[in-house]
Amino acid sequence: MIRIVSLAVLAFLSGLGVICLIALSRQEAGAEAAMSAVLAVTVGWAYVGSGLLTWRHGRRRIGSILVFIGLAWFATYLAYSNDSFWFTLGTALEDVYLVGVMYLVLVFPHGRLSGRVDRALMAVGVVLGTVVELAWLVLADSGVVCADCPDNAVRIVSDHAWANGILQAQRGAALVVSVVAVVLFVRRIRLASTPVRRSLAPVLWTGGAFCVAMVVTIVNDVAGEPMGQAPNFMCGLVFAAIPVSILASMLRQRLARGAVAQLVVQLDGGPGGVDLRDALSRALGDPDLAVGYWLASTETYVDSRGRPFDPDDPEKASTLVQRNGRPVAVLVHDKALQDDRALVDSVCAAAGMALENERLRADLEARLVELRASRERLVRAAESERRRLERDLHDGAQQRLIAVAMSIALAEANLRANPVAAGAALDEARDGLARAMDELRTLSQGIRPAVLVERGLGAALAELARRSTVSATVDLRLRAAVPADIETAAYYVASEALTNTAKHAHASGVTIAAETHDGLLRLRVTDDGVGGAEARDGSGLRGLADRVEGFGGTLNIHSPAAGGTSLSVELPCV
The missing domain is CATH 1.20.1070 (Rhopdopsin 7-helix transmembrane proteins)
Incomplete structure (x- = not known):
């Protein structure tokens, strides 16, 4: 001054x-x-x-x-x-x-x-x-x-x-x-x-x-x-x-800046509502304005339809909108507006509540988009699994049973004329039945393991650790009953995590920890490998995430490069 x-x-x-x-x-x-x-x-x-x-x-x-x-x-x-x-x-x-x-x-x-x-x-x-x-x-x-x-x-x-x-x-x-x-x-x-x-x-x-x-x-x-x-x-x-x-x-x-007052009037429940992006665009005088909404659950931005939104545009400037210290949205606008920060800040303050409401709507849209995609993946996975079971039954147990039927028919034909041949055919039928039983047992293990049915989740996780090719330790604190379908979901999460560790992590050790607390089953599988794991579409981890979310649970992966991988799951037990 x-x-x-x-x-x-x-x-x-x-x-x-x-x-x-x-x-x-x-x-x-x-x-x-x-x-x-x-x-x-x-x-x-x-x-x-x-x-x-x-x-x-x-x-x-x-x-x-x-x-x-x-x-x-x-x-x-x-x-x-x-x-x-x-x-x-x-x-x-x-x-x-x-x-x-x-x-x-x-x-x-x-x-x-x-x-x-x-x-x-x-x-x-x-x-x-x-x-x-x-x-x-x-x-x-x-x-x-x-x-x-x-x-x-x-x-x-x-x-x-x-x-x-x-x-x-x-x-x-x-x-x-x-x-x-x-x-x-x-x-x-x-x-x-x-x-x-x-x-x-x-x-x-x-x-x-x-x-x-x-x-x-x-x-x-x-x-x-x-x-x-x-x-x-x-x-x-x-x-x-x-x-x-x-x-x-x-x-x-x-x-x-008088447009801010008009913006407030527009956002104050005008007839038929108002398109928020268009209202902000008019207030700032930028027809190419874009708005992204922050999703805390995934720490990403989405547009008003719940689709991924990238705020990094080298030709544009961006302004973060916050309420109560939390990010709500980001405005991607012309760089010229940086010279009029008072106008931009006034518009952001005036539209803060509307942006928060729109963020909640965008969050719901994103969840619906992900739900539809998850259902599609589950349907594809179920169809793929059905075809695998059909193929395994056709190529394995079914062929064995056909061979057993033929052996029994041969024994029946030779029962009086050639008892020795009939006995050999019956022996072959017995062996075929045994092999068919083994194959059916193996198939049933893929659907729901016997150890899980007979002895519960704790014993099943311990069995996974014993079979693991990577040295594994188990920390179990299962003090409450866990529903059968939740046990199955947790078992397959742990099984897939151990398989990925063995194939990709180059780890020397892995820990499986499971506990029940406040009506939740918490499962964590942690290794000391190379990290870099992602739940990409089409991957086993993506399928596990769909399975967990289908039960109302959450699956999180923390896998920094060269920092090991930690896979955490929370599943409701009630």
């Missing part, structure tokens, strides 16, 4: 100093001097005033550039001094404010140059406005400026031809720079997104108009002023409009 006040005082004193210089100058008098003084003070204070207001409202870099242009404009009026030194200094600085204007238009609204062309253009402008201007002064007489001007304090040698050549070269280069700047402005507006175009338009149009006016003024000067002072007047008028366009841009942003 102290710095802003200091700059305001400096600008005020500078304006008074300019009035004094013009009033005492031998170069102008009467009405012409009064008009020059009014123009000087009005334009200079307009730039400094708009700069301080912009600075005050958080856009410090743009504000400082405007203040610099205003003070540089005041500095040009040192050329009205009757003293040689101050006259020469004012003449040397007469183009500095033009360099400031070009820099302002190139960096607006972000406050920084955005590319090589901008930087090259700016470098050429600085050289033209300082180095070339000083080179001209070293060779020029003060009479070139005006008849009553003081002596040029830095003139080393008077060479009108060289001085005029430098001046014409400066004008030609300035003409090229102005044309390139106009092309850049038009291209930037054409390529800009809607929020950027809305933000840039007031300044770019006035800046572009100023460059066009500069082109006309330069051509008029080179041609010997056939249009008189009209181009200079036009250039000064457009120059004075630039700070007004800055303030208009700020006012537009202020008015845009």
Whole structure:
């Protein structure tokens, strides 16, 4: 605040100093001097005033550039001094404010140059406005400026031809720079997104108009002023409009925040409801706005239909919306809105409750999407299992029983005529029946293991640990009864986890822990292997997750690279 006040005082004193210089100058008098003084003070204070207001409202870099242009404009009026030194200094600085204007238009609204062309253009402008201007002064007489001007304090040698050549070269280069700047402005507006175009338009149009006016003024000067002072007047008028366009841009942003009130009204239960994304899009002025909703259960974002949503877009910016310290949603919007954080924050605050409600709806949609996908996977898995059982029965036990039937028929045919052959056929039938029983027992183990039926989950997990090819330990704290279907689900989770450990983990040890607590069966299988396990679609773990979720349980996998794998399951026992 102290710095802003200091700059305001400096600008005020500078304006008074300019009035004094013009009033005492031998170069102008009467009405012409009064008009020059009014123009000087009005334009200079307009730039400094708009700069301080912009600075005050958080856009410090743009504000400082405007203040610099205003003070540089005041500095040009040192050329009205009757003293040689101050006259020469004012003449040397007469183009500095033009360099400031070009820099302002190139960096607006972000406050920084955005590319090589901008930087090259700016470098050429600085050289033209300082180095070339000083080179001209070293060779020029003060009479070139005006008849009553003081002596040029830095003139080393008077060479009108060289001085005029430098001046014409400066004008030609300035003409090229102005044309390139106009092309850049038009291209930037054409390529800009809607929020950027809305933000840039007031300044770019006035800046572009100023460059066009500069082109006309330069051509008029080179041609010997056939249009008189009209181009200079036009250039000064457009120059004075630039700070007004800055303030208009700020006012537009202020008015845009009124859209927040409209947003609140729209979200306050209007007839038929309102599309939240469309309402936010209108409030922020970004037709391409996208909204993702946070799901704490999976720590991912989804869209309003429950589908996966990726907030990382290199061409966009994102704003996280929180309520009570918890993430609710993310808005992916145009980068230009980062320059108006107050508007974005106001919209997020106004829509917080609606976003929370929409998040719950999106969470439900995501659960429905996952439920449908899980059901499809379960149906496919059940069909695949049915076909496997059918194939195993057909290729195994069924063939055995057919062979037994044929052996019995052969024994029956030979019973009287050849008792020895009949006995051999019966022996073969007996062996076939035994093998069929073994195969049927193996099949039944795949459906529900006998140890699980006869001795319960604890004994079945211990049996899995004994059969494991990886050294396994068991920690059992099963103090409450577990329903048979829950036991089966837990058994197959542990079995699949041990199988994956043996195949993929390269582990030296695995631990199976199971406990019942608060109506839940908690099962954890942990190994010290390489990690990296995922429950991808089509994998055994994905099928286990579907089975567990089908019983209202949850399955979580923590498997960092080189950190081992921990598979945790919670299943309701009531």
